Amino acid sequence: MGHGVQVQDLPGIGKRYDLDLGQRAGRISVVVRNDGNRDLYVFTGQSGDPTAVVELTEEQARKLGALLGGTFFEG
Amino acid sequence: MHADLVAIGAVVLAAGLLARAGRRIGLPSIPCYLVVGILLGPGTPGPVLIEDPAELSVLAALGLVLLLFHLGVEFPVEQVLGSGRRLFLAAGCYIGLNVTAGLLLGFALGWGTAEALVIAGGLGISSSAIATKLLIELHRLTNAETPVVLGIIVIEDLFLAFYLALLAPVLSDATSPLGFVRDVAISFGFLVLLFAVARYGARAVGALVGSREDELLAVLVVGLVLLVAGLSEQVRVSDAIGALLIGLVISRTRVRERVERLVLPLRDVFAAVFFVTFGLSIDLGALETVALPAAVAVLATLTCNLAAGVVTARLFGLNQRAAANIGLTVLGRGEFSLILVTLAIGAGLDGRIGPFIALYVLGLAVLAPLLAAKSRYLARFIPDGLLRSRWRYVREETISTACTHLDQISVTGTDLRECPQCVAEGHGWVQLRLCLTCGAVGCCDDSVGKHASAHFTRTRHPIVESLEPGEDWRYCYLDRALVRPPLGREPDATPR
Numbered sequence: 087m088g089h090g091v092q093v094q095d096l097p098g099i100g101k102r103y104d105l106d107l108g109q110r111a112g113r114i115s116v117v118v119r120n121d122g123n124r125d126l127y128v129f130t131g132q133s134g135d136p137t138a139v140v141e142l143t144e145e146q147a148r149k150l151g152a153l154l155g156g157t158f159f160e161g
Numbered sequence: 162m163h164a165d166l167v168a169i170g171a172v173v174l175a176a177g178l179l180a181r182a183g184r185r186i187g188l189p190s191i192p193c194y195l196v197v198g199i200l201l202g203p204g205t206p207g208p209v210l211i212e213d214p215a216e217l218s219v220l221a222a223l224g225l226v227l228l229l230f231h232l233g234v235e236f237p238v239e240q241v242l243g244s245g246r247r248l249f250l251a252a253g254c255y256i257g258l259n260v261t262a263g264l265l266l267g268f269a270l271g272w273g274t275a276e277a278l279v280i281a282g283g284l285g286i287s288s289s290a291i292a293t294k295l296l297i298e299l300h301r302l303t304n305a306e307t308p309v310v311l312g313i314i315v316i317e318d319l320f321l322a323f324y325l326a327l328l329a330p331v332l333s334d335a336t337s338p339l340g341f342v343r344d345v346a347i348s349f350g351f352l353v354l355l356f357a358v359a360r361y362g363a364r365a366v367g368a369l370v371g372s373r374e375d376e377l378l379a380v381l382v383v384g385l386v387l388l389v390a391g392l393s394e395q396v397r398v399s400d401a402i403g404a405l406l407i408g409l410v411i412s413r414t415r416v417r418e419r420v421e422r423l424v425l426p427l428r429d430v431f432a433a434v435f436f437v438t439f440g441l442s443i444d445l446g447a448l449e450t451v452a453l454p455a456a457v458a459v460l461a462t463l464t465c466n467l468a469a470g471v472v473t474a475r476l477f478g479l480n481q482r483a484a485a486n487i488g489l490t491v492l493g494r495g496e497f498s499l500i501l502v503t504l505a506i507g508a509g510l511d512g513r514i515g516p517f518i519a520l521y522v523l524g525l526a527v528l529a530p531l532l533a534a535k536s537r538y539l540a541r542f543i544p545d546g547l548l549r550s551r552w553r554y555v556r557e558e559t560i561s562t563a564c565t566h567l568d569q570i571s572v573t574g575t576d577l578r579e580c581p582q583c584v585a586e587g588h589g590w591v592q593l594r595l596c597l598t599c600g601a602v603g604c605c606d607d608s609v610g611k612h613a614s615a616h617f618t619r620t621r622h623p624i625v626e627s628l629e630p631g632e633d634w635r636y637c638y639l640d641r642a643l644v645r646p647p648l649g650r651e652p653d654a655t656p657r
Contacts, residue, residue, distance in 0.1 A: 092567075094308065095237075095308070096302060096308065096311055097237045097241075098237075098289060098315060099293055099297070099302065099311065102303065104303070106566070120235065120421065121425065125300075129561075129642075134559035134561040134640070134642030135300075
């Protein structure tokens with residue numbers, strides 16, 4: 087994986103990718119489950135518990151990915 | 162099979178609707194399916210949709226077989242073998258405690274030796290489905306103890322395979338010791354044969370069923386699974402084992418991922434039918450007679466789980482919160498307990514096991530999510546002495562492995578046992594912290610100097626370790642969390 091991204095296997099669930107956003111902004115963990123759903127964990131550094139957790143279906147994750155990647159600009 | 166489609170449809174729909182309602186209050190699906198079966202079956206007053214549970218027996222058997230097949234397909238063999246001694250110790254302790262408690266309780270009930278063995282398995286093996294669902298719903302996928310919990314579950318699945326093989330001869334009708342030995346030999350021989358196929362013949366099996374089209378792949382795989390499960394039953398190894406092992410074979414082929422995806426919805430539907438059918442066979446009156454043993458079993462499991470949670474946390478150097486999380490997450494019992502009992506009842510053992518395990522599963526399936534969500538409160542009551550290191554300030558904190566600053570660790574120890582700045586300024590300190598980036602020692606935030614925090618503010622070196630005797634926790638100032646490297650990566654093996 088690229089610099090600043092760590093991968094962790096979660097047997098029976100899927101894989102987790104941890105992304106460092108730099109000192110102030112916090113960090114994000116993405117869990118890609120075997121069933122295709124994704125969990126987006128957002129940490130803003132208040133504690134070890136996540137600030138927000140969003141569950142996305144495969145379809146929603148693809149849309150969000152396209153938006154974040156800057157390739158989705160319909161209408 | 163004589164049940165008409167209207168009745169089957171109504172029962173399955175009711176089961177799905179109740180599970181959906183249950184999800185709102187955080188209940189797993191399995192107890193909801195069971196309750197629908199019990200309420201709509203012949204054993205309780207009120208509407209009876211299906212008179213005889215045997216009418217659903219083929220569909221229910223399909224559910225049982227697919228449950229175990231899917232378990233085999235997604236079984237991470239390499240990860241288990243590479244998971245290390247500590248995880249096997251932790252899982253061994255967990256399984257050992259629970260199976261022993263189950264065995265003792267089984268003998269105390271006096272229903273018979275075979276019955277006691279079934280009860281031991283039923284109480285000993287937790288529900289993978291409930292545990293993984295809990296981890297996802299309680300947002301614990303980044304916690305340090307989560308890979309440990311998942312590892313324990315996977316080793317439990319492995320244990321289940323061997324336990325099923327052990328039970329097969331016990332459940333068969335062998336009367337003489339010689340016949341018993343023969344049955345054990347056949348059962349383990351069959352296991353070895355299928356393991357050999359998994360090891361050496363997976364390619365051939367993959368070539369046989371590996372169609373490019375999803376439709377044909379699904380048809381071929383389901384056919385193969387049912388055939389192997391049926392044959393296993395013919396040679397008096399249970400269909401459950403056959404299904405599990407053919408799953409292992411498929412898991413080593415290149416179609417593994419597609420099969421996993423294709424079989425999942427089939428498994429979910431027919432497993433629901435299996436659970437409902439189990440519920441249908443339960444008589445409300447019988448539930449009352451086993452209420453006390455079931456309550457004792459629930460308490461025994463709770464105790465064993467907490468003990469195993471503490472032992473596991475100790476082995477992995479985790480804190481109180483993690484110990485509570487481990488013990489309470491794997492508390493749920495479900496599919497495997499019900500599968501074991503179904504096999505037992507099929508073999509003509511004491512019928513009281515059915516309602517006993519049903520009530521036990523219902524109790525724990527409701528308790529597990531409630532307790533797991535409140536693990537923080539339990540963490541307060543676990544004394545430091547039980548765990549390897551002391552966590553005076555950080556007992557109830559979540560330990561995270563998602564800290565991305567672990568690569569900045571380049572120092573792991575020091576001989577220095579004083580805060581140089583405090584010494585220079587001429588005052589004392591409360592506790593000492595070691596900067597893991599440059600090795601500087603400073604005093605904690607309860608000290609006058611607060612030199613460790615000051616060091617972080619000046620240098621931005623993120624992670625400190627407690628230098629107190631018996632403590633080895635690490636704290637990341639940037640993430641404001643206790644941190645540790647992911648499972649399998651020892652602190653000393655950290656790069657740089």
